[in-house]
Amino acid sequence: MEVNCRGCAGCCLDWRPLLEVGKEEPDDRRCARSSSRDDDGGNERAFSDRVPLGGSYNFVALARDEVRTVLERGSAAALTPRFWTVEDEREGVEIGDRHVAAVAGRPVFFVGLRKPPKPVAPFGREGPTWLPTCVFLDPTTLQCRVHGSDRFPDECGTYPEQTLALGAETECERVEARFGGDRLLERNHDDPDGLLFGPQALGAKLFCHPRPDELEGLLDRLERGEPSPTDRAKCIAVAAASSPGTVAVSEPHYERALERLEGDESGADDAWIGAAIGEWHRRRDRTRADEAVPDPELAAEIEDRRGAPETPGWE
Secondary structure (H helix, E strand, C coil): EEEEECCCCCEECCCHHHHHCCCCCHHHHHHHCCCCCCCCEEEEEEEECCCCCCCCCCCCCHHHHHHHHHHHHCHHHHHHEEECCCHHHEEEEEEEEECCCCCEEEEEEEECCCEEEEEEEECCCCCCCEECCCCCEEECCCCEEECCCCCCCCHHHCCCHHHCCCCCCHHHHHHHHHHCCCCCCCCCCCCCCCCCHHHHCCCCCCCCCCCCHHHHHHHHHHCCCCCCHHHHHHHHHHHHHHHHCCCCECCCHHHHHHHHHCCCCCCCCCCHHHHHHHHCCCCCCCCCCCCCCCCCHHHHCCHHHHHCCCCCCCC
């Protein structure tokens, strides 16, 4: 599918705080709290009574095999889970003071890419803003660092196409409506692969956690946007050990995945990921409300020097 991503990256960052400019609190301070609301009139609740627990907008769910590939490459620091609360108690399981979406009494979740805060200036904006931005997106060029490589998730590549196939508005169209320009250059979805619905999604893209009693603290931290490495590791290991088409989780595969996740990945090709995410959070937290947002070229220090793949730039 042909799209115009130059200067946009609307699928790869949460740009909704830009619509709140002029309100009492600076937009870059609200970005972490905009995960389940869309200020242009649409929101996740409008399409379902399932409300995501934390995480940013535009959460692209990865398939089990992609999760395994990321794990094998030592890139699991880029991953995070997403759970949902439900209003209808019959659709979920009670964990603490919330009901979480579940299948057969097991909480269900996606696994996708993390979005740490980065200083970005999409859509021709003159000054950068702290926005939740995909871990693999270079804030300077607004290009994906792994696009075109075997590390680029198929689910990311088919995201606009799958959105069209579902009859929903794409981010390209939403950006066009708000900021102008031509982004979605082709509207033929051609029945893309990866649209898993019903039982076939279980264990393949929608994972079932086998131990609900372990999740209360984890869900609290996810809702605050503060999941620990252990929280993420336990969910990623469940995804990697899941069996497509079932709610089953292989305990031997789970233990091996967890052991790998807890191992030393300092020599991995993508060891830069965890350190860069931590540094982005520290830089954002140290930037006072009355200070200018740093230049996106700060990524050269935080990501490039740690070994992040370069982007080709725009011709």
